[in-house]
Amino acid sequence: MPFNPQLSTRRLLAAFGCFFWCACLALTWPAPLVAQIDETPIEDPNPLVAVEHEAENERIQRIKFLLEQGQPDQALAMLEPLLESGSDAPLADAFTLLQAKAVQAKGETKHAIIILEQFLEEYPISSRTDEARLLLGQLYIQTTQANRAITVLTNALNRSLDPTTQTQGWQLLRQAYELKGEYTKAVQMALKQMNKTPDDQRGELIDYIQGLILQKMSERSLGDLLDTFSTKFPGDLALIRLIELHTAQGDEVLAERDIQAFLHRFPNHPYAQTAVALMQSFISKIKAHQYVIAAVLPFSGKMKPFGSDALNGIRLALEEGRTHLGSNTLGIVVKDSAIPPAQLPHEVEQVLREFKPIALIGPLLARQVQQVADLPDWAEVPFVTPTASISNVKQFGRFWFSTALTTRLQVTKLVDHAMRTLGFSRFCILAPDTSYGRELARNFYDIVRRNGGEIIAAESYQRGTTDASAQIQRLKDRDLSLYGEMLPFEYPDTQKAPKPGEEQLVYTPGFDAMFLPGHPTDVAFLSAQLAYFDVKTPLLGSNTWNHPDLLKWGRSTLERSTFGDALFLQSTDPDVQEFIQKYREKFQLDPSIFAAQAYDAMRVILDTIRHGATTGREVRDQLFIRHDFPTLGGLAAFGDGGVLDRKVYMIQVANGRFVQVN
Template sequence: MMPIQYAGLTRPIGIILACLMIAACAPRGMAPSAPPPVATTDRALQVQAETAYQKGELLTALDYYQVLIQNFPDSPLIPQAFLKIGRIQTALDDDLAAVDSYQQLLAIYPERPEAMDARIEMLGALQRLGRNQEILDAAPAFADQVQGDIRRFRLYTILGDAHAALAAWDQAVYFYDLAMTDAPAIHRAALEEKMKTAVAMLQEDQIELLLGQVQDETVVGYLSFQQAATMAGASAYDDAVWLLTVFLERFPDHEYAPQARALVEQLAGKVAYDRYALGCLLPLTGPYALFGARALDGIQLAFSEINTMQDGLPARLVVKDTGSDPNQAARAMQALADAKVAAVIGPIATAESAAEVAQERRIPIMTISQREGLTAIGDNVFRNFITPRMQAAVLSSYMLETLGKRRFAVLYPDEIYGRTFRDMFWEEIYQRGGEIVALEAYDPAKTDFEDVIKKLVGRYYDTPEDLKALREPLDLLGPLTALPGYRPPVEEAVEENVPGRRSRSARQDDDAPPPIVDFEAILVPDSPKMLGLVIPQLVYHDVVNVTLLGTNLWFSEKLLKEAGEYVQGAVLPSGFYPASQSPRVQTFVAAFEAVYGRAPGFIEAIAYDSARIMLNAMLDPNVWLRAGIRHTLTKAVPVEGVTGKVAFDGNGEPVKDLVLLQIEGNDFIEIDPSRAPVKGRSDDIPPAPLP
């Protein structure tokens, strides 16, 4: 067998022996004064090499290992020899040669146990050579295969150092944290110093992410303190004091605890606010003034109830008019911030400009808006409203999981509202295993939807002439009734008095193909005014015996007047049902009617719930900072309200239970989403009038 070539270091035995003799003149610690003769077996050579290594005679040990590789290329001791050669070269400050040695071991013996040590040792050599990116490129191929505490500690420390050298501080902290788990006590102090250096370089979003990933309590402490210090540096004093308070409760004996206490005292004067003052932004003038006035009634009722139960100082409502204008809304929010209110409720419209100011001033705000994306402005922005996603979810769940329907159609106005519900409903149906088999949009400015409905049911295109011929008697043979063996077809009897059905003989388009109604339910997301035009035309074109699905806009007396006879059995979600049997809702409705002399609607109810949620959070005796209000809201604990249970997810979006209603006669009846109704729409729809 050819001798193993080792990076230009293979030498004839004579030269090696000569070197051993010359090495006798070397200083103590580098070579022996009188080297013993070279052993004649591989194991004896290994003993000689290891003995020299233990004595610190590194050059002698190196030569013995090289002789072992040269003379015994088939020996099972070769991988160990390569590994030791690499370590000796590292000790001799020749990391470049060490990398070559480890690479040869990995190339020839990739499956031997020594290979994993060689990989880790090679990463260390690359680090000392400043080749940090090569470390990051090589490590993922084997990092998850590393076993043993010391190996993992070395690997993770090297990876942390490599990321730190490349200024990837968040990744450095991540790997230092992993190293902490396996760090020997003797190395822990040095590792903590590296950790502190890396943590001090982190950005706010990086700290937030790492706090959800790291395991070591020491690391959590460093990150928590740094998060508070970063907030203070960004003038987010309320958040800083909140985080410092939490830090001191969890880590009272931390090395940074004295600094934390000093910082709390320093910032105390900068976080003062009126914990009994709730700001309120509503459109009391302008095009949305009617909604603002209705919402204010609900909010004021909530205040009166809370103050009746409050033992201490009464809560105060500071109302500002947004004028239905985004610029005025922003100015009004600035005024509330200057008044040092604890939190803000509203606006209904123009919420974005106000929310941006609230986030900048770090004041919790609960908007009463259907606008999507508001809570993305920041962690102080919340929203309490019924959303298209909620409605699509409850409808699809009921249809598929309770009624077992699988095929759906969507007929929608070609505008933002319609397109939004189209997309949300499609996603929810798809996720639950259903399918949309028909989809058509109509122009909301028109009143005739014949073409659109025909497209929906496959009747839009004219019947080809050759197919028409098959529907008529064959002239050459005479009428069909004269053909031998002719039997008249058995026609399904159609009772003229059966609601929702009409004889096709009464239709003017007798030659038209029958509609393809291959869906079991159809969603029509539009207003009552438009529904009064659309729904009768659906029935006229034989789209019957399917379940009509609507949105919360369907919950209107106007719909019953415009198209009540055509929407029997229709199912729709609602954010508030004043006729509910819930004692909480009945109490609210009675109190509202007693004060205002009218029944509350959804706006009054959602404003009432929002006010109570905010007041309970800000008046909690354990909350003394605005950041505490925000954290109370984000606990994801459902709060029972008159609009159902609501909690807020990590993005400030509401997670609500919606009411599910069905139209029966001239009423909206609450139904149980987990149970199918006794009767459906097909038995309640009258025939459409003839044109």
């Protein structure tokens, strides 16, 4: 039949009309009839299935009863024919879980673990997965597999809102973290469990936390716990424990520091009266010493690790000094500098008035130096900052000194090595576009020019960049306009040379080295990109290069590159190695540059006392005129800006390793 457009259209309209009428009829159907249809029970087409389910449930209850009665062999005998039906059989997940419990009851823990791991793979949406995860976590703990236990138990807690599952999960998780030695996390799990526990049932959990603090936690883990709960329970218990430990050890420095922290953080605590009494006792002991040295360092907040390192260096030098000057000669008072800026000058002034120290070490930060800038001259007490990167601390007064590796000192030593030892004279700069990077670039430019060198070009890059090709191309273009060349590529003997006129030209830099300070990840990436653009010159870096990951990320493109630092753990200097060994023995960790520079600050002060200084003014006078202060790098003196002209170790990348070259 030929196609008829009009007929087709009429048919479509008729069909649509029929559909519309049916839809309207469905919407207007009496409601009671719909309800009657919905409530009509659906009969099981196979009544035998319901009977079989009931029988299987009876078997499950019987197997559970056998397990409760301590008869796992009989339970397994009942399970064996049921498990043969396969994973698709009704209640197969229940039988598999019971099998794991029966095997566990027989003491076959490893076999039970295998069954439960298979259970979670085969029945990922079973209603019994929570129970399986909890049991598997418990078995992992029994077999000292803490990491696996933490993973499976965390999964259980993340997937379930059931209160019982949550409670059991937290309880097992704290056992797993305790097994791993992560006591702070174990405490956190106990606290989560406590939040869901009625007040009258929390005693056991509090006893558990106290037991960890008193019996298992080391000084380091107590410090971690205190960082996590700095002004609330159980931070108070951790701090009390630290006070007790340091008092028992006779460590006046740390005990006094912890008591001050406790009174600041928990002024209304029941233990506060005891802390005040202890504090008064320590103050009397400190004042009884012939000479008192103050230390103003951060012992809380983000800067706490650096303050702790610096204090460790001070304590090590103090211990050595007491062997020469006598234990009753030297006392030290510490003050936490991690307080509001407006409060810091008042707190430091109070220390100066009460203890009358012969010298003060600190603060660490340049902005804090400025906040207390007028106090040294007012009190006639020399302040020695071990880390503030200020090239001229004398601008703040006659009693200011520094043992820090300042930006200018670092660059001065690097340029001196590059120009005098390596014979370089022409340089390019590629520095991060940060305040620190800009300061390094300015100093490098200035010091190279003062020494008769030449800066060909300078560019900056964004921290974390993945593309500095534009900057590198501008450096090349500038160099090509002065000294760089495009020379024919020299083919190896084994390769056929190109025909005349077909030579490949390659960029040959006209400068000797590239100054590339920055974070190790940036330096590794940029060194590779420089090599890609044929900028194949030695690189010069900052002390931020002193990181093992730098070699892991950019070993091949950093060969022959050099940077400087005030501390090198692989140094060939015997004095440095002796310091590192003593530090490791006392504190069970490697010293940082903060520890080394604070160690030098304390040694310098103690050396003035050994040479007869009895007042702050006399200490200051010696710091001005002497040139033989003992430091880790050898004898040294303070320069015109008040900064110690310390040795900076030149470290080169050679054969994929850091090697000291001076």
